[in-house]
Amino acid sequence: MQEYVKELSKIIIPVLMAVHTFCGFLGLSERIEKSGVIHVIQNLLLFSIQFLMFINLALVTKDMQYIFFYLFVQAFLLAAAVMVPIVYEKINRLLLDNMCMLLGTGMCIISRLSFKKAVKQYIIVLISLAVALFIPWILSRIRFLKKLTWVYAGTGIAMLSAVLILGEVTHGSKLSFSLWGVSFQPSEFVKIIFVFFLAGALWENTSFVRVALTALLAGIHVVVLVVSKDLGSALIFFIAYVFVVFAATRNYLYLLAGAVGGSGAAWGAYRLFAHVRDRVTAWQNPWTYIDSKGYAITQSLFAIGTGSWFGMGLSQGNPRAIPYVEADFVFSSVCEELGVIFGICIVLVTLSSFLEMLKIASEIKDRFYQLIVYGIGIMYIFQIFLTIGGGIKLIPLTGVTLPFISYGGSSVMTTMIMFFIIQGIYIRLQQETRPKNAGKARSMGAAGRDTEH
Amino acid sequence: MQERNEKTPTQKKKREPGSARKADARRIDNKWEIFATGFFFVAVFAAMIGYLGYFTATSKQEMLDNSYNSRQEILLSRNYRGTIFSRDGEVLAETVLDERQNESRVYPFADLFAHIVGYSTKGRMGVESLANYYLINTSTSLSNKAANDAAGVKNPGDNVYTTLDVQIQEVADSQLNIYKGAVVVTEVSTGKILAMVSHPDFDPNQIADIWDSLVENENSSVLLNRATQGQYPPGSTFKIITALEYIRENPDTYNDYSYQCSGTFTFMGSKINCYHKTNHGQVDFKSSFARSCNSSFANIGVGLDRERFRETLEGLLFNQTLPLELPHSTGKVTISADSTTDEMLQTSIGQGKTQISPMHLNMITSAIANDGVLMKPYVIDHVENDEGRVIKSFSPESFGQLLDAWEAEILRDMMTAVVEGGTARKLSGQSYTAAGKTGSAEYNSNGDSHAWFTGYAPAEAPEVCVTIIVEGAGSGGDYAVPIARRIFDAYFNEKK
Numbered sequence: 001m002q003e004y005v006k007e008l009s010k011i012i013i014p015v016l017m018a019v020h021t022f023c024g025f026l027g028l029s030e031r032i033e034k035s036g037v038i039h040v041i042q043n044l045l046l047f048s049i050q051f052l053m054f055i056n057l058a059l060v061t062k063d064m065q066y067i068f069f070y071l072f073v074q075a076f077l078l079a080a081a082v083m084v085p086i087v088y089e090k091i092n093r094l095l096l097d098n099m100c101m102l103l104g105t106g107m108c109i110i111s112r113l114s115f116k117k118a119v120k121q122y123i124i125v126l127i128s129l130a131v132a133l134f135i136p137w138i139l140s141r142i143r144f145l146k147k148l149t150w151v152y153a154g155t156g157i158a159m160l161s162a163v164l165i166l167g168e169v170t171h172g173s174k175l176s177f178s179l180w181g182v183s184f185q186p187s188e189f190v191k192i193i194f195v196f197f198l199a200g201a202l203w204e205n206t207s208f209v210r211v212a213l214t215a216l217l218a219g220i221h222v223v224v225l226v227v228s229k230d231l232g233s234a235l236i237f238f239i240a241y242v243f244v245v246f247a248a249t250r251n252y253l254y255l256l257a258g259a260v261g262g263s264g265a266a267w268g269a270y271r272l273f274a275h276v277r278d279r280v281t282a283w284q285n286p287w288t289y290i291d292s293k294g295y296a297i298t299q300s301l302f303a304i305g306t307g308s309w310f311g312m313g314l315s316q317g318n319p320r321a322i323p324y325v326e327a328d329f330v331f332s333s334v335c336e337e338l339g340v341i342f343g344i345c346i347v348l349v350t351l352s353s354f355l356e357m358l359k360i361a362s363e364i365k366d367r368f369y370q371l372i373v374y375g376i377g378i379m380y381i382f383q384i385f386l387t388i389g390g391g392i393k394l395i396p397l398t399g400v401t402l403p404f405i406s407y408g409g410s411s412v413m414t415t416m417i418m419f420f421i422i423q424g425i426y427i428r429l430q431q432e433t434r435p436k437n438a439g440k441a442r443s444m445g446a447a448g449r450d451t452e453h
Numbered sequence: 454m455q456e457r458n459e460k461t462p463t464q465k466k467k468r469e470p471g472s473a474r475k476a477d478a479r480r481i482d483n484k485w486e487i488f489a490t491g492f493f494f495v496a497v498f499a500a501m502i503g504y505l506g507y508f509t510a511t512s513k514q515e516m517l518d519n520s521y522n523s524r525q526e527i528l529l530s531r532n533y534r535g536t537i538f539s540r541d542g543e544v545l546a547e548t549v550l551d552e553r554q555n556e557s558r559v560y561p562f563a564d565l566f567a568h569i570v571g572y573s574t575k576g577r578m579g580v581e582s583l584a585n586y587y588l589i590n591t592s593t594s595l596s597n598k599a600a601n602d603a604a605g606v607k608n609p610g611d612n613v614y615t616t617l618d619v620q621i622q623e624v625a626d627s628q629l630n631i632y633k634g635a636v637v638v639t640e641v642s643t644g645k646i647l648a649m650v651s652h653p654d655f656d657p658n659q660i661a662d663i664w665d666s667l668v669e670n671e672n673s674s675v676l677l678n679r680a681t682q683g684q685y686p687p688g689s690t691f692k693i694i695t696a697l698e699y700i701r702e703n704p705d706t707y708n709d710y711s712y713q714c715s716g717t718f719t720f721m722g723s724k725i726n727c728y729h730k731t732n733h734g735q736v737d738f739k740s741s742f743a744r745s746c747n748s749s750f751a752n753i754g755v756g757l758d759r760e761r762f763r764e765t766l767e768g769l770l771f772n773q774t775l776p777l778e779l780p781h782s783t784g785k786v787t788i789s790a791d792s793t794t795d796e797m798l799q800t801s802i803g804q805g806k807t808q809i810s811p812m813h814l815n816m817i818t819s820a821i822a823n824d825g826v827l828m829k830p831y832v833i834d835h836v837e838n839d840e841g842r843v844i845k846s847f848s849p850e851s852f853g854q855l856l857d858a859w860e861a862e863i864l865r866d867m868m869t870a871v872v873e874g875g876t877a878r879k880l881s882g883q884s885y886t887a888a889g890k891t892g893s894a895e896y897n898s899n900g901d902s903h904a905w906f907t908g909y910a911p912a913e914a915p916e917v918c919v920t921i922i923v924e925g926a927g928s929g930g931d932y933a934v935p936i937a938r939r940i941f942d943a944y945f946n947e948k949k
Binding site: 001002003004007243246247248250290298299301302303304305306308309312316317318321340343344347348351354355358361362370374378381385388389392393394 | 483484485486487488490491494495497498500501502504505506508509512513515516517519521522523524527595598599602
């Protein structure tokens with residue numbers, strides 16, 4: 001019996017996941033999304049996949065604690081996927097569904113890697129949702145967000161510098177500090193402030209002088225991060241700056257300048273910092289340094305390669321052989337045990353979320369809010385590129401988390417807040433366009449979404 | 454909430470008019486830029502997914518076989534290692550259980566297949582290493598897995614069928630006798646390895662006990678598979694290659710060649726002797742090959758174009774990795790545009806710095822036998838699950854054309870002459886015809902030599918290719934050719 005469940009799950013889980021992913025892309029189409037059926041399907045798939053994954057965990061480990069954890073996780077997912085749309089009836093269901101899928105997968109994988117960490121993560125996810133739920137409401141009330149541009153920059157730089165000076169060293173980088181026994185990674189939260197800074201600086205004035213001034217302040221963020229050896233965050237901030245400038249100015253030359261400047265800076269960092277050179281060497285020749293610099297990446301490749309398309313099954317692989325697996329290499333452990341097909345679906349789910357964000361951005365007339373949605377989208381998708389690209393040896397390792405799936409409180413809370421900022425802006429966009437055909441919209445219920453074209 | 458929101462963004466614009474220019478900048482539509490961003494990241498992600506897919510599709514075996522990958526032990530804790538069979542279904546290696554379910558790996562033929570089947574504890578070697586992935590994975594049916602799980606026993610790993618032939622292996626092994634050396638037997642049209650012997654050998658059943666003594670003794674080369682990893686001076690067998698180069702450089706006139714042998718050849722201070730200083734008298738191109746006249750070939754070597762010779766040698770896979778999955782050494786040769794005359798002389802007769810493994814020479818020979826086309830040698834024929842269902846089968850694969858068909862034809866004619874009236878006369882007068890080239894490669898200044906033979910049979914329609922080296926035995930014609938004859942006998946007997 002147990003063998004049948006284990007073996008069949010290896011096929012059924014990726015298939016269900018593939019359908020869920022496909023629905024995510026279908027949902028990008030306004031016409032299909034409107035009917036709302038797609039979200040019912042996605043939620044059914046989410047809960048079926050969760051059921052199968054935790055059944056496997058419980059069967060293989062013969063450990064009852066997974067059953068309890070399963071019930072807690074389902075309660076959370078039920079709240080997020082079903083209750084939230086009741087509170088905010090105009091919420092973007094596609095982003096919400098995708099978020100739930102990623103969070104659910106994350107909780108399951110972390111509980112398999114370390115049950116203790118999973119419980120901790122669960123509590124943080126719960127708090128994050130509670131905090132994030134207020135964001136749309138807060139956004140609808142605060143009016144001075146556009147005026148705080150220089151405050152954002154100052155706060156961001158101050159927070160990052162504080163970590164640089166006071167922070168604790170983990171894995172050779174200064175990333176976090178502890179407060180009342182809880183460890184914070186401020187660079188995660190500064191991401192949000194940084195996007196507000198960029199939007200505030202560029203929403204109405206896109207003169208060269210303004211772009212240059214923004215570059216200077218953004219550059220300080222990046223340099224502080226590089227000195228803290230937080231290369232991944234430094235790259236994310238840099239890319240967000242380049243793309244937000246591009247969208248604000250509509251000038252492709254800034255993209256080109258960003259590419260040239262970025263390559264120059266990367267080369268400079270390579271020459272200046274030994275830890276950057278180490279990462280590049282480990283990327284070029286991991287097998288030569290399999291005992292030292294290349295250990296993490298080769299262990300990641302073993303996990304993915306051995307798991308292959310359908311995976312070894314939950315709790316049947318050896319993901320703990322990969323260093324920092326819950327944070328930096330969670331994608332490799334997903335591929336190892338749930339299979340590369342499932343892994344590719346995860347990548348596609350994040351991609352469809354990103355495309356939905358861009359779609360929302362393109363509909364927003366207010367440039368300030370548009371740039372915020374756009375900037376968050378860029379940060380989100382680029383971080384996924386860094387962590388997955390690094391784990392599969394497409395690019396050098398930068399040590400960033402996979403949003404919503406990796407273990408890490410600051411990461412999950414920041415990403416959740418970012419998603420709900422977009423939700424808040426989206427809800428307002430819906431209400432703004434509603435009066436044109438208010439009667440019709442009202443009759444369409446919660447999932448209805450109007451267009452003004 | 455709705456009422457509150459209605460006045461936020463739309464009315465905000467009215468409240469914050471700004472300058473006319475600024476307001477314009479805000480209103481300019483940037484949909485295309487956002488679209489371009491989406492397109493860019495979709496392209497990046499498509500590349501990333503493509504890379505991940507490619508990695509997954511191509512690297513599974515390589516990843517699992519790496520000794521740093523701890524997942525091998527996980528698989529071995531769930532599956533027994535599968536069985537290795539010969540081509541006709543005899544067990545070459547199997548895992549046996551005692552009453553307490555303790556596993557031991559048993560090699561019924563003991564040291565007969567020591568190097569080619571190899572061992573799987575204390576590292577891995579031979580087929581045990583090549584097919585490790587299949588042996589430790591199971592493709593047994595789901596119902597079997599469930600039954601095994603319920604009974605608390607492991608699943609059987611997949612079984613590997615090799616191309617190895619027990620009878621030919623036995624003949625090769627017994628004929629090589631107590632000598633150090635190696636024998637390689639392959640099928641010309643497919644590249645199947647039928648037999649591979651390396652002496653001295655060991656008993657893989659005892660590997661755990663003898664391991665320490667083998668590793669401690671630095672001079673011991675017992676674990677070395679001489680057939681693929683041995684590096685020997687090719688001696689006169691190299692004349693096949695010198696002859697090929699001469700034909701290439703003189704395609705119309707090579708047959709007009711003639712030379713007066715006096716047992717030694719001297720040129721610009723370098724001196725080459727014929728084997729035992731035999732005086733071959735008047736020889737032409739074919740007879741200097743058939744009788745293996747060093748003086749004549751040194752004379753040919755002096756006139757060769759160094760650069761073209763280097764190209765020919767590279768075309769025959771010298772100084773590069775062979776298309777062979779077994780661990781092997783690369784053939785070495787040092788000819789270049791600025792080689793000295795002495796180097797050219799020595800190289801032409803297969804002495805000097807030139808080195809080759811028996812497997813490499815076998816590949817060149819079988820390419821000649823196969824109209825110039827090299828079939829990649831392989832030893833794993835197919836993989837079955839425990840119920841006999843074929844999981845994976847390997848088909849013959851061509852590596853490419855090492856030499857032109859017409860060049861191969863000329864060389865075959867010359868190699869036939871070696872058997873008919875030359876140094877391999879001991880192969881003539883059999884129920885089958887054969888062709889080949891002998892060699893007596895000197896490895897010290899006392900004139901001691903390794904006995905070589907490389908050749909194939911039947912001469913007119915080659916089926917089987919044999920390469921033999923007997924270390925320190927003497928002349929190839931006397932010591933290697935008789936072994937070849939026994940192997941050909943066994944091959945054609947078995948066919949009947």
